[in-house]
Amino acid sequence: MLRNKAFEELREFPTPPERRSMSFNESRFMTLMKFFRRNGLRYGMNVIAANLARKYSKLPVRVFTDFGLVLNEQRPARLSARQSGPLRINWVVQGIGPGSGGLLNIFRTIQQLEASGHENRVYVLGRLPGGSTPPKEHIRKSYFPINAEVEVLSDHMSDSDALIATSWPTAYVVRSVENTAQKFYFVQDIEYMFHAPGSFYELARQTYRFGFQGITLGSWIADVLRREFQMECSAFGFSYDRDAYANTGRRLLPEGKKRVLFYARPETERRGFELGVLALSLVAKKMPDVEFVLVGFPRHSLDLPFPAIFPGVLPISELGPLYRSCDVALVLSHTNLSMLPLELMACGCAVVSNEGANVEWLLSDQVAQLAKPNPASLAEAIIELLQTDKLRLRKIEAALAFAQSTNWTKEIRTIESALLAYREESRLVPHG
DSSP: OOOOTHHHHHTTSOOOGGGOSSOOHHHHHHHHHHHHHHHOHHHHHHHHHHHHIIIIIOOOOOHHHHHGGGGOOOOOOOSOOOSSSOOEEEEEESOOOTTOHHHHHHHHHHHHHHHTTOEEEEEESSOOOSSSSOHHHHHHHHSOOOOSEEEEOOSOOOOBSEEEEOSHHHHHHHTTOOSBSOEEEEESSOGGGGSOTTHHHHHHHHGGGSOOEEEEESHHHHHHHHHHHOOOEEEEOOOOOTTTOOSOSOOOOGGGOOEEEEEOOTTOGGGOHHHHHHHHHHHHHHOTTOEEEEESSOOOOOOOSSOOEEEESOOHHHHHHHHHTOSEEEOOOSSSOOSHHHHHHHTTOEEEEEOSHHHHTTOOTTTSEEEOSSHHHHHHHHHHHHHOHHHHHHHHHHHHHHHHTOOHHHHHHHHHHHHHHHHHHHHHSOOO
16 A cells, blocks of 8 residues: 555644744644644544544554554665656655645646656645645646646556655655656655654654655755765755746835844744744844734734734735835744745845855855844844845845846756666666
């Protein structure tokens, strides 16, 4: 059996409260509401009851039912690589929902690979989007139009020249499939870092030892996987959507007021929500006239020590105008970067982020204001940009040129080259 219901729940059940360092209960409530909307009240209550039973009643966990997929036998790829023509590429994704940066990159890649003539097929480990809308129409509306067939993973998978895992649960599927010529791992972040040491931490970590060819979003991930797991990797870089993000039509606030945007993701620990709020509180104390915008989660009340605007989760078409209205943006990353810094730079907004190899593989002090990951240092970096127009404008100009030097077509050609490289290597292997 290739698919397993448990992995549909791994990404959906809300983070236990003890994982949060501050009591922003609204973020947990928001996660619960999204979970119920997606799955229905009865199903959602059953899942939550099972998790509470595990935590408080010490009842037996359905380990073999829920996580049996992990025990799938590892099988090598047994097909020979086709020596010419387009590639047949199978992708395994964990689920399809709106607003996912990871899915955005996957479907963008599929679209451009299709433009180069390659055949793609998508297998979904979780459920397909609900309602009467066909999956491809949902993908077209939320991401990119693709021609690939999209189906729920079952016991059968079509033959392929390349089979691609896209997350740690999907890696356990890919390792058990034989009818492919080569197995790849599309790695957009170091997923074991999402978890405290324990079962999920170790299960995610082990997938980097499966012998797949890595295709990584950025050089930091490639460096970590090579160093810690001796994994062969090809890295591709970031770019941005030029139709959505541009430095045109900038809106200035009245009376010279400054505006700071914070990429606020309370439910995503690696985006440093608490750290960012503490830093902004120091900015507000020093510069009380600054206006703050918290974007990235639905609007609701938070007990903040400063007034703020909550525009909610916006469609891509509304993000560009919002970014152009801001002078400085705080974007924190404790694992791999998001695509937000380049999008902000393309809109003429100065970026403040935290120091670290996971950030500095892309950002430098020439194009961003980098600071140590503590409230005082981050606040100081924001205040310096707000109070020093010359410095801020210099950073904006350099960042705009940097963003415009990137190109998604070029980066996806790097992915295509990685997928094609195994075919070239197979020609060098003597047969017979």
